[in-house]
Amino acid sequence: MLDLDRLPLSRKQLRSIGHATARINLWHGSVRSGKTIASLLAFVIAVATAGPSGLIIVVGRSLQTIERNVLEPLQDRALFGPLAQHIVHTRGATTATILGRTVHLIGAADARAEGRLRGLTAQLAYVDEATLLPEAFWTQLLARLSVPGARLYATTNPDSPRHWLKVSYLDRIAELDMRAWHFRLADNPSLSAEYVASLAAEYTGLWRKRMIEGAWVVAEGAIYSEWDEDRHAVDELPPMRRHWLGVDYGTTNPFSAVLLGLGADDRLYACAEWRFDSRAAHRAMTDAQYSAAVRAWLADMDVAPEWTFIDPSAKSFSTQLWQDGHPGVARADNTVADGIRSVAALLAAGRLFVHRSCDGLLGELPGYAWDPKATERGEDAPLKINDHSVDALRYAIHSTSHEWRHLLSLNREQTPTPYDQPR
Structure with a gap:
């Protein structure tokens, strides 16, 4: 049913599959390095040989990520051949069938998910993106793997070197019944040179070290180290093909709306900004007043953004708009780390520029920094000061990433220089 010889596996993948016999088995390293395929194969082999006692569990950040990262690859006939027909799942269901065995699917988005494990006795568990899970959930999961010979299989991209998974497990591997394999892009034999180059263009700074080089490195200093006002700030704008709006809502804190445009030169521009600081103005504005002001500002520019992405916590303002x-009101994608990475990638690639009229944004970008106290806890989090316009920009950019992601793979000579820079 499962012929490893027919699969384009590297020696490291084959070695990890054959030696994944510890209580804890961890594949970690860069994106698209082959770690997920190796871990899935090891897990399926374990399911095929498991005894009848104890549950089999698959864990991920959510049911949707489990379906996308675990079940869909297993059902890919191009990858797994005849095995794929023995992976049965109805989208949205909390169980699946793998080789005739019932497998329970558990999303673990926060600490409350730990309660879903209480009372369970498990013999096998597969964890997708282990660093995204709460430590308490991981600890409880290990406690539930109480059947003799029970095993855990897990994958992850690297995180902070102070992350609990690194400190309490990888750094103590010699003391534990644990095996781990570190993967880099070079360990995946199926990737073309063109794809590797395109993927590398999407990651810069901290994320390049983690996602491309596979290193557990600390976040420190400026978040947008790629930012250079001399290079990225412009006085003129090209004709715009499309517009979107990002809004960071504030009452006691500043309110910021940043208009993002896709220029005719295939570059993104923060075209304009509307900002109100109630503290500086010594007066507050209601949701209705904010709505009227933003709509009047857009009307003055004769711009109708396709979508307006709003801070997800600002439900009352979304309702007011x-x-x-106001057309196209939507909740912004507020995954902070991924959003920061999207902005950083565009800045590094020379695909994002800011018009000099955006005073708030220009003032915040250079000082936007990682929180050292969060770093000490093994977390990546920005300091929550002077971040209102950069958040609005992030909302607009990351919420539209599917619209502009292809621009990162374009060669610089394929598009003209930024509109107001010397040619």
Whole structure:
């Protein structure tokens, strides 16, 4: 049913599959390095040979990520051949069938998910993206793997060197019944040179070290180290093909709306900014007043953004805009780390520029920094000061990433220089 010889596996992948016999088995390293395929094969082999006692569990950040990262690859006939027909799952269901065995699917987005494990006795567990899980959930999962010979299989991209998975497990591997394999892009024999180059262009700074080089490195200093006002700030704008709006809502804190445009030169521009600081103005504005002000600002520019992405916590303002007939109101994608990476990739690739009229944004970008106290806890989090316009920019950019991601793979000579820079 499963012929490893027919699969384009590297020696490291084959070695990890054959030696994944410890209580804890961890594949970690860069994206698309082959670690997931190796771990899935090892897990399926374990399912095929497991005894009848104890549950089999698959864990991920959410049911959707489990379906995308675990079940869909297993059902890919191009990858797994005849095995794929023995992976049965109905989208949205909390169980799947793998080689005739019932497998329980558990999402673990926060510490409360730990309760879903209480009372269970498990013999096998597969964990997707282990660093994204709460430590308490991981600890409880290991406690539930109480059947003799029970095993855990897990994958992850690197995180902070102070992350609990690194400190309490990888750094103590000699003391534990644990095996781990570190993967780099070069360990995946199926990737073309063109794809590797394109993937590398999407990651810069901290994320390049983690996602491309596979290193557990600390976040420190400026978040947008790629930012250079002399290079990225412009006085003129090209004709715009499309517009989107990002809004960071504030009452006691500043309110910021950043208009993002896709230029005719295939570059993104922070075209304009509307900002109100209630503290500086010594007066507050209601949701209705904010709505009227933003809509009047857009009307003055004769711009109708396709979508307006709003801080997800600002439900009352979203409702107000909708009631006022503002089109395309949507919750912003507020995954902070991924959003920061999207902005950083565009800056590094020379695909994002800021018009000099955006005073708030220009003032915040150079000082936007990692929180050292969060870093000490093994977390990546920005300091929550002077971040209102950069958050609005992040909302607009990351929420539209599917619209512009292809621009990162374009060669610089394929598009003209930024509109107002010397040619």
